[in-house]
Amino acid sequence: MTEFLLAASVFILLMVAVGLLRVLRGPADIDRMMAAQLLGTGGIAALLLLGTATALPGAVDVALTLALLAAFAAVMFVHSGGSS
Amino acid sequence: MSLALLADAALVLLVLGLAFWINAASRAFPAVVGYVAFGLLLALAWLRLSAGDVAMTEAAVGSGVTGAVLIAASVRLRSAETEAPPPALPLRLLALLLSGLVTAALAGLVLWTTGPAPSLADQAVQHLPGLGMGNAVTGVLIAYRALDTLLEKVVLLLALMGIWSLAKDRYWGGIPGPSRIQPTNGALILLARLLPPIGIVVAVYILWVGATDPGGAFQGGAILAAMWLLVMLAGLRDAPAISRPWVRLCVTVGPAAFIAVGLTGFALPNGFLSYPDSIAKPLIIAVESVLTLSIAVILGLLVAGPPERQP
Amino acid sequence: MLVGNIATVVLVSLGAVFFLAGTVGLLRFPDSMTRLHALTKADNLGLGLVVLGLLPQVDSVLAALKLVAVWVLTQLAGATVTQLVARAVWRGGGS
Numbered sequence: 001m002t003e004f005l006l007a008a009s010v011f012i013l014l015m016v017a018v019g020l021l022r023v024l025r026g027p028a029d030i031d032r033m034m035a036a037q038l039l040g041t042g043g044i045a046a047l048l049l050l051g052t053a054t055a056l057p058g059a060v061d062v063a064l065t066l067a068l069l070a071a072f073a074a075v076m077f078v079h080s081g082g083s084s
Numbered sequence: 085m086s087l088a089l090l091a092d093a094a095l096v097l098l099v100l101g102l103a104f105w106i107n108a109a110s111r112a113f114p115a116v117v118g119y120v121a122f123g124l125l126l127a128l129a130w131l132r133l134s135a136g137d138v139a140m141t142e143a144a145v146g147s148g149v150t151g152a153v154l155i156a157a158s159v160r161l162r163s164a165e166t167e168a169p170p171p172a173l174p175l176r177l178l179a180l181l182l183s184g185l186v187t188a189a190l191a192g193l194v195l196w197t198t199g200p201a202p203s204l205a206d207q208a209v210q211h212l213p214g215l216g217m218g219n220a221v222t223g224v225l226i227a228y229r230a231l232d233t234l235l236e237k238v239v240l241l242l243a244l245m246g247i248w249s250l251a252k253d254r255y256w257g258g259i260p261g262p263s264r265i266q267p268t269n270g271a272l273i274l275l276a277r278l279l280p281p282i283g284i285v286v287a288v289y290i291l292w293v294g295a296t297d298p299g300g301a302f303q304g305g306a307i308l309a310a311m312w313l314l315v316m317l318a319g320l321r322d323a324p325a326i327s328r329p330w331v332r333l334c335v336t337v338g339p340a341a342f343i344a345v346g347l348t349g350f351a352l353p354n355g356f357l358s359y360p361d362s363i364a365k366p367l368i369i370a371v372e373s374v375l376t377l378s379i380a381v382i383l384g385l386l387v388a389g390p391p392e393r394q395p
Numbered sequence: 396m397l398v399g400n401i402a403t404v405v406l407v408s409l410g411a412v413f414f415l416a417g418t419v420g421l422l423r424f425p426d427s428m429t430r431l432h433a434l435t436k437a438d439n440l441g442l443g444l445v446v447l448g449l450l451p452q453v454d455s456v457l458a459a460l461k462l463v464a465v466w467v468l469t470q471l472a473g474a475t476v477t478q479l480v481a482r483a484v485w486r487g488g489g490s
Contacts, residue, residue: 001400001403001452003087004403004404004407005403005407005449005452006087006088006091007087008407008408008410008411008445009091010087010090010091010094011411011414012410012411012414012441012445013094013095013098013128014094014098015411015414015415015417015418016414016417016418016437017098017102018418018422019417019418019421019422020102020118020121021422022421022422022430023114023117023118023121024105024114026114028427029113029159030427030480030483030484031427031430032113032114032117033117033480034421034427034430034431034434034480035117035121035421036117036120036121037434037438037473037476038417038418038421038434038437038438039121039124040124041437041438041441041442041469041473042414042437042441043124043125043127043128044442044465044469045410045414045441045442045445046128047127047128047131048445048446048449048462048465049407049445049449050091050128050131050132051131052449052452052453054088056131056132056134056136057134057136058131058136058137058139058140059131059136060458060461060462060465061136061140061290061293061461062127062131062136062139062140062143063465064286064461064464064465064468065140065143065144065148065286065290065303065307066124066127066143066147066148067464067465067466067468067469067472068279068282068283068286068307068310068311068468069143069144069147069148069149069307069310070468070469070472070473070476071275071279071314071471071472071473071475071476072148072149072151072152072310072313072314073120073148073151073152073155074476074479074480075272075275075314075317075475075476075479076152076155076156076317077155077156077159078479078480078482078483079156079317080155080156080159080160081159269478269479269482270478271474271475271478271479272475272478272479274475275471275472275475278471279468279471279472282464282468
């Protein structure tokens, strides 16, 4: 089971990292923001999988912190007028 | 465990690739988005190295709060950004060569040293139970390196003063940020009403488990600051005028409490910033709680920026 | 235990598929609105299925609750961000 969870974690991480190509391409900054959002969610999923697979202390707490702050960057972006 | 090795290799390649790309980005905004992603990957990497505390700080401060500040800054500077011509190729190659050499030298040092590195870790951990601290990182930060930890908070305070000093004379003591925009977005308001209560609970939890597990004052404070900023961004509450007495009190009380406890150490056991054994744990928790409050208010005001309106 | 393991494999795999779909959508779809659509699938279902899949593997109720809390918080964040981004695109910010 450990192997499977690790493999799933690597797979999801690589997937969302490929999504970062959208940051490269744009065209609008809001598309780049979306790629960061996807990486955030994928990172949380990878963290949970990794934490459960290897029983790392604090992995779920780090994920909890990330989940709380997940909307923060995008809210800041829209609020500071980045989308116009 | 070859799969774990594969996972680590993938993570290392991602971190390196992203770092390279951030440096190569031609505009600020894509680089900043890359940096936010970088912080997340770095948190994962720290966790793989069993450094949960660093991972959580990276997630909360590095990727979360700093990322948001950089995004706001790069959006603000977007109109002023000019297409500077990139440096000449020889210069870039030289930079690549030099940084490559430094990396190789560091890697060589780590890989080719024989025998275990000299370490005081055993002695350090030996004394931690006396402080009631199960988490070695918190123990070291608050007991052995107390002066460093204190100075970190003072640095934060100095940074805040630096930002406040950017205010125009007529706005001194005023309210940070441009005038409050009317709340039009229902979704954001809903989030700003739902999330902070949960965030406060999680922040207290993170502070509390900081004694035995990854967590502590800085991480908890960063979460609290983010929640406060969310309420301000949604327009539910305006930022406070920086001349308010409670603002000044919150900002200074953390470092002040730390200094007070430290000075009491002179009178009681054996010197500046040492804790009497019998009440070490309650004392440390009290100091950490007050520090958390100060860190939260300072970080929040740092992001809110210099005063731009009259109170 | 075996049933739990099978459930984990199936659900986590399904979640991973949604992350794959989200990434492909984000890269291949023609405009911001459709890309947003792809993103929300990964946010909701991808993470949701991974969390569901991990539930049989944890040994305490508290740990399970924490996992669910992570998902709920991400939902809240994702829904808000989607609203904000969609509004910004609608006003003509993105293309």
